[in-house]
Amino acid sequence: MASPSAHPAHDYEPAGELKIGQVGIANLRVRTLDVARLAAEMADRVKRAPKLFARAAVIVDFGGLAATPDAASARALLDGLREAGVLPVALAWGSSDNEKLSVELGLPLLAKFRAQYEPTAGAAAGAAEAATPAARQPVAASTAPAKAEAKARPAPAGQPGLIQATPVRSGQQVYADNRDLTVLTTVGAGAEVIADGSVHIYGALRGRALAGAQGDEKARIFCRAFHAELVAIAGNYKVLEDIPKELHGKPVQVWLENEELKIAVLE
Template sequence: MSLPNYEPAGELKIGQVGIANLKIRTLDIAALAEEMRQRVSRAPKMFERAAVILDFGGLTQLPSAVQARELVEALRGAGALPVGLAYGSSENDALAVELGLPLLAKFRAQYERAGGEVDIAPPPAAKPAAAEKPQKAAPVAAPSAGEPGLMQVASVRSGQQLYAEQRDLTVVGTVGAGAEVIADGSIHIYGALRGRALAGAQGMENARIFCRDFHAELVAIAGTYMVADDFPRELIGRAVQIRLEKGKLDIAALD
């Protein structure tokens, strides 16, 4: 008798400016659609009609155009909106052309301004340095030692987005419901967190989130997220720290 498979068919991570990356691990269209339907039902404000990038990089073989179209329609029926494919091989490029979908990066290198809705704090100016031998670029942008973090003294109100590029973010006030704070480093919130907080936005897995009064809608570190329905009830309203531990978010009390 075969053992039940508890591994999810698709791993969903939250990317920049509300775009999610769905890495397909098992081409089980029914299972993928059901998982998405459950995500939408648990957090409709987050996932209903959410823009999703399909990433077939976790499969040993690309789906056919017919299978890919079936998956797109199934996800639409579950409440999500597939908007493109993640970059991959030349065959992946050809599949995108056949589907009439664009190729998009899994996660953009940095946040882009969209009608002024996203407040991007520029990174500190780099100090001039002597000429050195060329070095390979680091795969993940992370705050450099000694760089000051971005401090937000006023509260972040509903509908606002604040992004600290290549550094930590400190919010002295409250992050209101419907607001979103994002940092390439860690996030420190001295008031209540009632909206969304996304740390390690460019893949920094050792980033953390700290807050004094935990009532979040969603938290994420390096794309791995957790929504309000999944938070431990006993930690609501308490001071907590959130970190990524073995690929999963760990929320622990600080008081």
């Protein structure tokens, strides 16, 4: 009989390492179940900003509808979005009907990741979802609680801002949870910086900057050289194609005024 030491050792190392982290993902809140219109709007977004939206992962959120659609209608929408150039990867968490629909579609349900990107209660649905240049649009990293809940999480007294001393390179993401973010160098194309407070960039901004991620409409974005792929405050965003060329390369500040995103040269 072989001794225990003669048996081969078990390999307990996993074949794949799974980590849960901050995920950059868009949230499409459906307000009118018009597949052709929704697909056309998405195709226009992809056309205007392909670096941001082409093959972008999208959560489909049916919470804006009076009733959850049937599986056939939902599949038609998913097919339309894929043809438009994005990749629907999940449904937003919602009712028990929504959960049943996700099973029928073979998609997961995803709740919030990090941010609040719902439009304000007084914002018109059509304006929030319009695909015209320079329109306010909700971009989401995820589904999220109501704005009142997001604002109910005040920053701790004396909470210091997060300082990023090295460049933020393509594919990297820096997130300042419940505080401001200061980047001492540059934010490269394809990189993303996010803060629940304001974002300060002392170099060129070539990637994406999102301030007020939990719904703070008083947050601002400052940068020394503006080449941003996208800027957003409390879910209201603009892409570079929507911004006057005379602002490109300039030191600017970005803020929200009367639910409209403003960008101006720093004097």
